[in-house]
Amino acid sequence: MSVSVVTFFNPKAGIGKTSLLYHTAWMLAELGHSVLVVDLDPQATLTTRLVDEDTLEDLWTQETDRARTVAQAVEPVLKGGELREADFVRVADYLALLPGDVALAAFEDALAQAWPQCLGDGDLLRPFQAMTAFWHMAQSAATRADAELILFDVGPNLGAINRAALVATDHVVVFLAGDLFSIQALRTLGAALTGWRSDWTKRTANYKNPRMALPSGAMVPAGYVVQQHEVRLTRPVRVHTRWRDRVPAEYRTCGLAKTEFTGYVEGDPECLAIMKHYRSLVAMAQEAGLPMFALRAADGALGAHGRAVQAAYSDFKELVEHLLARIGDHL
Ligand SMILES: Nc1ncnc2c1ncn2[C@@H]1O[C@H](COP(=O)(O)OP(=O)(O)O)[C@@H](O)[C@H]1O
Numbered sequence: 001m002s003v004s005v006v007t008f009f010n011p012k013a014g015i016g017k018t019s020l021l022y023h024t025a026w027m028l029a030e031l032g033h034s035v036l037v038v039d040l041d042p043q044a045t046l047t048t049r050l051v052d053e054d055t056l057e058d059l060w061t062q063e064t065d066r067a068r069t070v071a072q073a074v075e076p077v078l079k080g081g082e083l084r085e086a087d088f089v090r091v092a093d094y095l096a097l098l099p100g101d102v103a104l105a106a107f108e109d110a111l112a113q114a115w116p117q118c119l120g121d122g123d124l125l126r127p128f129q130a131m132t133a134f135w136h137m138a139q140s141a142a143t144r145a146d147a148e149l150i151l152f153d154v155g156p157n158l159g160a161i162n163r164a165a166l167v168a169t170d171h172v173v174v175f176l177a178g179d180l181f182s183i184q185a186l187r188t189l190g191a192a193l194t195g196w197r198s199d200w201t202k203r204t205a206n207y208k209n210p211r212m213a214l215p216s217g218a219m220v221p222a223g224y225v226v227q228q229h230e231v232r233l234t235r236p237v238r239v240h241t242r243w244r245d246r247v248p249a250e251y252r253t254c255g256l257a258k259t260e261f262t263g264y265v266e267g268d269p270e271c272l273a274i275m276k277h278y279r280s281l282v283a284m285a286q287e288a289g290l291p292m293f294a295l296r297a298a299d300g301a302l303g304a305h306g307r308a309v310q311a312a313y314s315d316f317k318e319l320v321e322h323l324l325a326r327i328g329d330h331l
């Protein structure tokens, strides 16, 4: 049995998705679920949040025999060699990380070429090794890290790296700003998931006697998280609310849910959470290198801040419980 992969996907940059994944991962660990996070965004924001600068410099600049970032692990495969076993960083008892790397961006072309090659009629080992490299890398690390769940962070685009990440994905969490852009991007995202799912099925059917395990490419939408407010309030809240109210209907129109629902996001069973703006807690948490809900008095979380920390704990606990209920059968 493989370990389930949940990918957090957002159609737009800078809206707080990596922060959401970071807090979800820490809360899963807090609740006793062992989790492996994999940073597949070449921007590597998640990695910079989880490891200190000295370790980062070491990971990114020191040549060793071991693969210590996702790019170092998959590089040989995309050049026709074998996948290297990727070392994970143990961040906490129940939290492990496969670090990201800006070098990953260089693999966009190789992954774009492997996709049509999977439909060829020659030896399909190479293109399938390339298309499933992220999945095999993550499964191997999850087994070694004793993780029961894998979370993928990806960049905000529909490129070949993300397609390979989605092929390896069982469940997709959609993160939305709830603005006009997000509404339009939902359509593109819905179409991409539907297309990739059936394209992957065609490819696996074309590979008659696979010489390795293949991911199912299920990409089942697990629900969405919507921002309560823009991270930077550049527009009146009223305008934001107007677009946000269209999310439940659009989510369904785009084929991301089959459930009938006509209300607002607040009552939508597909809505995993409405992400608050956590204001000063955000900077305090980044400074302390901790999730917002783990800030202590010694980190400056006193008085009203202390109460905000407790509220954040409840918010993320609820979100994680909601998510686990949606994907629970697959754990
Ligand atoms: N809930 C939130 N409240 C306030 N600020 C947030 C929140 N989530 C994220 N941010 C801030 O927004 C910025 C972008 O967040 P990030 O998670 O990197 O976005 P993305 O992954 O969508 O590009 C960061 O500076 C982060 O600290």
Ligand SMILES: [Mg+2]
Pocket: 014, 017, 018, 019, 041, 045, 154
């Ligand atoms: Mg990000």
